[in-house]
Amino acid sequence: AIQLTQSPSSLSASVGDRVTITCRSSQGISSALAWFQQKPGKAPKLLMYDASGLETWTPPRFSGSGSGTDFTLTISGLLAEDFATYYCQQYNTYPFTFGPGTTVDF
């Protein structure tokens, strides 16, 4: 199975900061990568797909990039509501897999 690693595993940030999270795949997955946000006690929320495609409800302060094996999620101008755990997910190859998550907190 394709393994996804995320770095950092957690980070401390402040409102207004620019935050970048990295996801690395053990095999090339083209651009078949999604990003999710999850808050405690809530279902995951899709933010991005196809590495850089913004889901309709995702604010433009979120952006994604990458292809092949290396991907990034950037939050430009962190808001209080963005403190959460972020997961990447590949859908290039079965079984689909998620990264271990990156927690963004104060």
Place this chain on the structure above:
Amino acid sequence: QVQLMESGGDVVQPGKSLRLSCSASGFSFGSYAMHWVRQAPGKGLEWVSVISFDGTTKSYLDSVKGRFTISRDNSKSTLYLQMNSLRLEDTGLYYCARDAGRKTIFGVIPYWGQGSLITVSS
């Protein structure tokens, strides 16, 4: 709006069976692939299985192959996950989720239920 509601979660002993259901509404259920994704307490997300819109294509996480079976009843707008030979490590919140692709498995998962908790414990 898309609504997904899981049911069937319970506390079960190792080796026992359980069936989860997911009732869907707000969209044409028979046109979309559906997924199960789980999350162990305090842990990350783990994709479990997918079924195509017509039920002809299914895929599973390696650790559940041969034990779990995904199925659907399009006439009832309901997704199922039959789980046999349950193990301690199957404990978690099981989410039902809808694929983004119409009449295809895209793998992008925009819509999620709130989850159903399964606890495997002796």
